[in-house]
Every structure is written in C-alpha cells, then in structure tokens.
Amino acid sequence: MSLNKSALAFAGILLATTVLGTGAALAQAKVAIVTPYMAQPGTQFYVEAFEAVAAENDWEVNVIDTAGDVAAVISRIEDLVVQNVDAIVINVDPTQVTAGLQSAKDAGIPVFGMDAGADPLLVTNVTSNGYAMAAETSTYVADRIKGEGNVVMFVFDAFPPVQVRGVVADAVFGNFPDIKVLDRVTPDVSDGGIADSRAKMEAILAANPEPGSIKAVWAAWDQPALGALQAIEDAGRSGEGIVITGIDANPQAREAIAAGGNFEASVAQDFAGIGATTAEAVARVLAGEEILQSVTYVPTKLVTAANAAE
Amino acid sequence: MQLFVRRYGTLIGFVAILVFFSAVLPGTFPTARNWLNITQQVSMLMVVAAGMTIVMVMGDFDLSVGSAASLAGIVAALMMAAGQPIWAAVAVALLVGLLGGAFNGAMVSLVGILPFIATLATMTMFSGLAFVVSGGKTISGRAIPEDFGNFARGGIPLGEWGGVAISLPNLSIIAIVVVLAVWVLLEQTTYGRRLYAIGGNMEAAHLSGIAVKRLRLIAFSLTGLAAAAGGLMYASRVASANPVQGSGLMLNAIAAVFLGTTMSRHGEPRILATVVGVIVLGVLDNGLTQMSVDSYVRQVLVGALILLAVAASSVTQGRR
Numbered sequence: 001m002s003l004n005k006s007a008l009a010f011a012g013i014l015l016a017t018t019v020l021g022t023g024a025a026l027a028q029a030k031v032a033i034v035t036p037y038m039a040q041p042g043t044q045f046y047v048e049a050f051e052a053v054a055a056e057n058d059w060e061v062n063v064i065d066t067a068g069d070v071a072a073v074i075s076r077i078e079d080l081v082v083q084n085v086d087a088i089v090i091n092v093d094p095t096q097v098t099a100g101l102q103s104a105k106d107a108g109i110p111v112f113g114m115d116a117g118a119d120p121l122l123v124t125n126v127t128s129n130g131y132a133m134a135a136e137t138s139t140y141v142a143d144r145i146k147g148e149g150n151v152v153m154f155v156f157d158a159f160p161p162v163q164v165r166g167v168v169a170d171a172v173f174g175n176f177p178d179i180k181v182l183d184r185v186t187p188d189v190s191d192g193g194i195a196d197s198r199a200k201m202e203a204i205l206a207a208n209p210e211p212g213s214i215k216a217v218w219a220a221w222d223q224p225a226l227g228a229l230q231a232i233e234d235a236g237r238s239g240e241g242i243v244i245t246g247i248d249a250n251p252q253a254r255e256a257i258a259a260g261g262n263f264e265a266s267v268a269q270d271f272a273g274i275g276a277t278t279a280e281a282v283a284r285v286l287a288g289e290e291i292l293q294s295v296t297y298v299p300t301k302l303v304t305a306a307n308a309a310e
Numbered sequence: 311m312q313l314f315v316r317r318y319g320t321l322i323g324f325v326a327i328l329v330f331f332s333a334v335l336p337g338t339f340p341t342a343r344n345w346l347n348i349t350q351q352v353s354m355l356m357v358v359a360a361g362m363t364i365v366m367v368m369g370d371f372d373l374s375v376g377s378a379a380s381l382a383g384i385v386a387a388l389m390m391a392a393g394q395p396i397w398a399a400v401a402v403a404l405l406v407g408l409l410g411g412a413f414n415g416a417m418v419s420l421v422g423i424l425p426f427i428a429t430l431a432t433m434t435m436f437s438g439l440a441f442v443v444s445g446g447k448t449i450s451g452r453a454i455p456e457d458f459g460n461f462a463r464g465g466i467p468l469g470e471w472g473g474v475a476i477s478l479p480n481l482s483i484i485a486i487v488v489v490l491a492v493w494v495l496l497e498q499t500t501y502g503r504r505l506y507a508i509g510g511n512m513e514a515a516h517l518s519g520i521a522v523k524r525l526r527l528i529a530f531s532l533t534g535l536a537a538a539a540g541g542l543m544y545a546s547r548v549a550s551a552n553p554v555q556g557s558g559l560m561l562n563a564i565a566a567v568f569l570g571t572t573m574s575r576h577g578e579p580r581i582l583a584t585v586v587g588v589i590v591l592g593v594l595d596n597g598l599t600q601m602s603v604d605s606y607v608r609q610v611l612v613g614a615l616i617l618l619a620v621a622a623s624s625v626t627q628g629r630r
Contacts, residue, residue: 030602032602060602062599063604063605064599065606066605067558067605068557068558069555070548070550070555071354071547071548071555072351072595074547075347075351075596076599078351079347079595079600080599082341082344082347082600083338083599083600093550095451095549096448096450096548098463098549099463099547099548099549156446157445157448158446158448158552158553160448186441186446
C-alpha cells in the first residue's frame, strides 16, 4: 500500500467518464435538452420523440436531468453555452431560468421550450393548450352531474402548465350556480402523487359520509384522479356514481377509464407530438428559418370509455 | 505515508479532476469565464455548506437547511409580492432562518433531542410552513421585483478575456464573504475553538467549563441563518421561489462537508476543506455536462466519489 489509494480511485472514475463522454462524438449539430422534471411520465415521451427526430437529422443530443433543481438548470445552460452547443431545449418555466436564457441569447444560441411556457427569450414554446384541456374535462364533469353538486378539485399551482388547468376549471365550475367546490387540494407529489391524493381523498370521503354529498372529482392531471379512484373504491362508495376526470390520459388512467368505473374521462396530450414538433422547430431554425409564433400548440384529444383502449 | 494519503488523497484527486477536465476540454474548461460560472453555480451550496460546517464541527447535523432555505425564499418572495422593499424582505427572511436555527438549537441543546431527529422534524415543519404560507404556489414573474432577480445576474466587471467580457458574479462575492466570516469564526475565535472542543468530547468540554448548551444553540442559529442566505441567493438566481426549491441543498451540503473532512488531520470539518468539497461537486457537474456525460451517470459518479474519498480516509484511519 505505497501508492496513493484515493488518487488511484479518482483516476479510475476519470477513465470511466472518458469512455462514456466520447461515445457520441463526430455528429453534426450538438443539441441539449435540460429539464428538472424527467421523472414526470410525459417528459420521457417528449424526449424519446425528440431523440427520434434528432437521430434522423444526425444530431448529437445531450439530455440533462437536474432532478427537480431549477437553479441547476441555469448552471447547466451556462455550461452548454461555454461548450457552444447549436441549440438548447428546456422543459421548465422560463421565467425561473432567465439568467441562463440570457447567457444563451448573448452567445447567439437558440433556446426552445418543450412544454415550458412562453418567454421572449425562447424561439418558441411547443405545448398542448392547457386551457383547452381543462375546459374539456371540467365541462365534461359539469355536464355529467347536470350542473349541480359538490366537486373536489385536485390542483398543483406550483407548476405553471398545471396551474392554468385549475384556473379554467375554477371558471367553469364558478359559472354553474349549483356546483360547489368542496375542496381544492394540492397533493404532495414527491412520491408521484397517487398515494397522497388517495390519503387526502380518504379524509374528504370520511368528512362527507352521505351518499351523493360528493358528485365529482376533477383532477388537473391523472395521478390524483387515480388516487381518488382508489380511495372511493376502498371506501365502498364506487356505487354512488362519483364522476372522476383526469388530464394527460396516461396508461394507468386509460386502463381505469376502459374498465368503466368512476374514472370516466381524461385528455390525451400528444407528448410524442410535442417532442417531435420541438425537434422540427429546432431543425427549422438550424436551417436558417425564422419562427414567428411564440407558442406552438399541438392538438389534444378527450379520452372516454369509447376510445380509451386505442 | 498513511497520514499523507489520508490528508492529501482527496486534494490530489481534486487536482487530478482539474487536470483531466483541462486536458479533455482545453478550449472551455480552464477559462476564466467557465471558472467564474462555476463559482456562481456553487455559491448557494457554498453558503449553506459553510453554515453546515459550524454544527458539524461539534459532531452535530442539521437536516433542515434545505427546508429553511426554501422557507426563507418563500418568505422574501411573498413580502416582495406584497410590495415590501427588497431590503425588508431579505431581512425578514434572514431572521426567519436565524429563528428557525435557534429553534433547532433549542430542541437539540435545551430539550436534548438528537440533532438527527430534531432537525428531521423541523425539516418537515419548515417545508410544511413554506407550503402553508405560499399555498403551494411558485411565486415568480411580475411578483418578484426585477432588481431582485437582476442581483444574481450582476457582478463586478473584470474586463475582457479572450474577447468575452467577464465579471465576478455578485453571488460568488456573497459566498466568499460568508466563507471568510465562518473561517474567522471557527479558526480565529475562542468560540470556534470551543466548538471544536465540544466536537472532540462534549462531556470533557462541559466539565472544563464550556457553556455547551449556549454554544450549540448559537451554532444552530448561525447554520439556520446561512441556510436562509443560501435560500435567498437561490431565489434571486431563479427570480422566483417555490416551497421545495432548496431541498437539494441539504444532502449536497453534508456531502461537501464530509468530502472536506477527508482532508483534515483528525477527520474534523474545516471550513477551507468544505470549500474544496463544494468546488469538487461543482466542477464535476460543470465538466461532466460539458463532456455530455449522461446526467444519471453523473449522479452515480458523484456518489461514488464521495464514498471513495471517505472510504479511503477511514480505511487508513482504521489501520493506524
């Protein structure tokens, strides 16, 4: 044990990174995707579809997940600017990473939003129309309960794309004088959102034991809807006709909707379409084109028992 | 020789990392602009880790720093959104951190709860409070005065380097000032030496007349204050505040202090060693991003590095 052991260990790590780092060299354009939200199911679909288009264009794509840390997104954008990549794609509220966007702009590197939010420092933001999606499900709820009864809302105002959904649902329910919003719940999403939503719903069910005292659960995305469904089924109250809707139509939600229980509707965002459309926008700008719309909308679709299996 | 390995292994590893990145990324890594970026990127962690060093000198922990940082950011953002001046918002947020830290200190030293458990509980409390006062919302956009966000983007111009204008970022300056203050406190004052005495043997320190309870209370308060400062820097950098944004700081701060302890004689935390620990973490993120190493692989490497550094020093320590 004469040689410095930890120095040896460091050398080993460094050697490993050389091998990993040089894996994807010699491609034409360098494009990076930076997101703090990779763990969200939708994000993986965008990224995969983006990578598919990128592969056709022979780009070198660097996907960076900062695991929830927004300041780290700024740091990584700064690193990419120093590295002089050709384009950067972000999947985070742009107003929170202005410092990074500004340094990219100063260096003349175009930045694209992939379901991020509109911002003057972005070339364009590619997204679903959140207002329209929430209008689809909240009017579905209002129509199904014939414009009267108590509704439980699950919202998440900390994430702007989900926050706008809540705003529209508030407006729609507020427009029916006989609909009462019983509770506006923000679940803890650190475990994915289902478990805590279930616990919150169990408490609400316990507080409202009368059949018919809860007519519907409107959730701003699918996980709370699934949690609420579990709570309602476990409480033995699935026969009361409580209508549940989600948004995003993830596989678990589609399965629940297809099964024909309380979970009746959701809206499918075309995540793959968003990823592919973002990549196409990058391709257009790299080809020298100018993009005029600050937001590029990709169409969505209401999912019910009729089309859930598709 | 073994003492040499123990004390300088991490430092040699650090230099090896710098040499490696400079060799692989000669055009971008060893530039002034990149290094100024790094100092800015690690500034928040630096401040929180400096505060963490104070309690870890006594062998204690503070798991609540991340939540305290989030809470401070939220408090300041809410005050600014309500039209209060920036200085008042910052002052109140720092006070919240100080009081939160004092509460931790009271639980640990006066009530006598283990720091791990006491701060685990306050971690949840502070986080819950941040959610309660903010209603779970991210406070951003026009609610935050432009000057507050601009502060993190500003700095002292240092002239040109290779045709690019560079400046010493304001956040880096704050980090340097905090590190200097903690250095003076721990290395140059009786208070600091007493904290090390408590860390060496609390019973002996108590018997030799050191007011252990009071000193621990003050130490935890300072850690809370630093956490709040880190949270405010974070809020300024992202020009927004949400109730969870500081949560990543806690584990990284502890990791940085641990990395640092592998460089000191008896494995005790030293502020300058913590600085090296923080920079190691920041440099790895910066260099590996530039090398396009997958971000998950990066996490594994950073974790492995901490294990290796600490293992190398504790194995040799065990043999001695």
